[in-house]
Amino acid sequence: MTLRERKKAQTRDGLAEAALRLFADRGFEKVTVDEIAAAADVSRRTFFRYFPTKEAVVFPDRERRLRRFREMLVDRPHGEEPFESVRLALMALARDYEKNRARVLLQQRIVEESAAVRAYDAELDRQWERTMAASLGDVDRAPAADRRRARLGAGALMGAIRAILNEWYAGAGAGDLKVLGQEAFDLLTYGMSVTTNDSK
Amino acid sequence: MTLRERKKAQTRDGLAEAALRLFADRGFEKVTVDEIAAAADVSRRTFFRYFPTKEAVVFPDRERRLRRFREMLVDRPHGEEPFESVRLALMALARDYEKNRARVLLQQRIVEESAAVRAYDAELDRQWERTMAASLGDVDRAPAADRRRARLGAGALMGAIRAILNEWYAGAGAGDLKVLGQEAFDLLTYGMSVTTNDSK
DNA sequence: TGCCACTTGACACTGAGTGCCAGTTTGCGG
DNA sequence: CCGCAAACTGGCACTCAGTGTCAAGTGGCA
Numbered sequence: 001m002t003l004r005e006r007k008k009a010q011t012r013d014g015l016a017e018a019a020l021r022l023f024a025d026r027g028f029e030k031v032t033v034d035e036i037a038a039a040a041d042v043s044r045r046t047f048f049r050y051f052p053t054k055e056a057v058v059f060p061d062r063e064r065r066l067r068r069f070r071e072m073l074v075d076r077p078h079g080e081e082p083f084e085s086v087r088l089a090l091m092a093l094a095r096d097y098e099k100n101r102a103r104v105l106l107q108q109r110i111v112e113e114s115a116a117v118r119a120y121d122a123e124l125d126r127q128w129e130r131t132m133a134a135s136l137g138d139v140d141r142a143p144a145a146d147r148r149r150a151r152l153g154a155g156a157l158m159g160a161i162r163a164i165l166n167e168w169y170a171g172a173g174a175g176d177l178k179v180l181g182q183e184a185f186d187l188l189t190y191g192m193s194v195t196t197n198d199s200k
Numbered sequence: 201m202t203l204r205e206r207k208k209a210q211t212r213d214g215l216a217e218a219a220l221r222l223f224a225d226r227g228f229e230k231v232t233v234d235e236i237a238a239a240a241d242v243s244r245r246t247f248f249r250y251f252p253t254k255e256a257v258v259f260p261d262r263e264r265r266l267r268r269f270r271e272m273l274v275d276r277p278h279g280e281e282p283f284e285s286v287r288l289a290l291m292a293l294a295r296d297y298e299k300n301r302a303r304v305l306l307q308q309r310i311v312e313e314s315a316a317v318r319a320y321d322a323e324l325d326r327q328w329e330r331t332m333a334a335s336l337g338d339v340d341r342a343p344a345a346d347r348r349r350a351r352l353g354a355g356a357l358m359g360a361i362r363a364i365l366n367e368w369y370a371g372a373g374a375g376d377l378k379v380l381g382q383e384a385f386d387l388l389t390y391g392m393s394v395t396t397n398d399s400k
Numbered sequence: 401t402g403c404c405a406c407t408t409g410a411c412a413c414t415g416a417g418t419g420c421c422a423g424t425t426t427g428c429g430g
Numbered sequence: 431c432c433g434c435a436a437a438c439t440g441g442c443a444c445t446c447a448g449t450g451t452c453a454a455g456t457g458g459c460a
Binding site: 083115116118119120122123125126129148151152153154155156157158159160161162163164166167183184187188189190191192193 | 283315318319320322323325326329348351352353354355356357358359360361362363364366367383384387388389390391392393
Binding site for chain 2: 414415416417418425426427
């Protein structure tokens with residue numbers, strides 16, 4: 001990595017770190033971009049060169065994580081069920097979350113207190129959902145019916161994952177995220193009919 | 201309804217209508233609140249008395265619809281399965297969407313072209329999800345395990361609904377939304393194992 | 401060393417959203 | 431029908447997010 005690149009990474013990290021500290025201290029809404037920039041010793045204009053919006057700085061590693069997820073889905077053994085590939089990739093992600101528990105929980109605290117950040121978060125979820133749909137079969141050469149089913153499944157799965165993540169957050173990350181995740185997959189795999197006993 | 205109330209409703213409708221027309225014409229981002237206010241013959245300040253944000257004016261009937269959904273869920277025959285109640289309430293909503301097809305599709309066009317509106321839309325979805333979770337069993341007196349299951353189910357259901365709505369939008373509202381909705385429910389009821397044949 | 405490309409800071413500007421107050425309109429009791 | 435309190439509106443000033451532009455600075459590389 002060249003010096004220029006190192007400096008850029010440093011600036012970026014500095015901004016993200018300063019922002020996170022300030023947000024944790026006073027809350028997302030009560031911190032201005034000017035303050036973040038000042039705390040990181042750069043100009044306000046520079047902040048917006050590194051992050052498109054004030055919300056984005058809450059998730060400085062979003063692309064990296066999504067990219068890793070995509071790579072994981074590509075590098076699966078040939079013949080493995082797509083649904084199973086997604087499950088395994090998400091399990092790896094769950095481990096990643098648990099490893100960075102403190103940071104993830106802090107980010108979540110910020111997400112919850114501000115509608116703007118929640119909205120940004122939701123937009124990220126849409127990207128995850130599209131990625132999963134593509135992996136489950138929403139690709140150009142697949143039959144239309146399969147693609148629909150893939151999109152439908154990805155939507156339901158994303159919804160379930162969001163729900164179990166919320167459970168995990170609610171328990172301050174004390175529960176086992178991999179177990180929770182398996183619950184979500186079981187629900188999607190076998191349906192709610194087991195206990196709900198859908199009438200008619 | 202008193203004169204004052206009628207006038208308020210009129211102002212609100214005027215703003216919503218003017219906004220929708222302008223958005224359809226030039227796109228959400230290219231229209232300023234000043235222009236909407238001018239088109240509706242009120243001051244900019246008054247706009248923000250009726251709508252909290254520029255995004256909100258895209259969905260002027262959000263509270264009404266959600267309220268009606270809640271009422272529907274309350275007025276179900278005693279003993280009916282909660283899951284079934286939700287299904288029927290959503291089916292009624294689907295009919296409502298099909299009846300107002302043109303308007304709904306126009307709103308969707310606006311939603312799609314602007315990230316800010318999508319984000320606002322996602323925030324509304326969270327409210328729907330919470331409502332469904334409450335109806336499925338996320339209530340104070342229910343056992344914790346049931347509440348969790350309710351939240352999980354509501355999350356998955358909301359995800360599936362969002363996905364089938366997108367299918368409907370993609371087909372310009374030509375498909376039968378009730379049939380699509382049933383697909384989502386079937387997926388949630390019986391799971392994906394039927395065709396996906398999940399391998400261990 | 402010197403040049404080119406990349407990066408940064410400063411400034412100005414637009415537009416969303418809010419607080420405040422003064423002026424107007426409406427509902428309502430006398 | 432009158433007048434008053436409450437509700438509503440318009441206008442103004444202000445904060446802050448985000449963008450375009452340009453000049454100055456800094457690193458990469460021949």
